[in-house]
Amino acid sequence: MIRVTVLRSKDNLISEFEMTGHADSGPYGYDLVCAGVSAVSIGSVNAVMELCDIDLNIEQGTDGGYLRVTIPNSIDSTIMSKVQLLFEGMLISLKSIELEYGQFIKIQNK
Structure with missing residues (x-):
């Protein structure tokens, strides 16, 4: 299961998010939930860095x-x-995936 944890400041602003695990909704290379979550999250990170011209602190695992x-x-x-x-916007897209495939992805705010 993919677990998405969103940490928010006291002003309810996103300060960081963490994604862990694998969806395992299909064989390797055919896992549509994993592909969707990856596309949404990496696309959003790239958009922030490009459109806002900032460097984010990013940590990635070697196995994805x-x-x-x-x-x-x-x-x-x-x-x-x-x-x-x-x-x-990224979270709205991820919540749409969670709504349809909740057995493979869970999102929580802290």
Whole structure:
């Protein structure tokens, strides 16, 4: 199962998120849940870095079953608003996947 944990500040802003595990919804190379989650998350990270021109703190596992992204604290508030919008959009897409394939992915906010 893929577990997505979203850490939020006291202002309810996303400060980091972590994804662990594998969906195992199909054979390797044919796992549509894994492919969808990967496309949404990596696409969102790339969009934030490109469109907001910031460096995120990124940790990845060697087997593809781990991603942790931390947003630096020192970001200008205008840029932070853009980062938040893009990552909230990512969460909406992931929640859509969870709604359809909840036995393979769980999302929680902390």
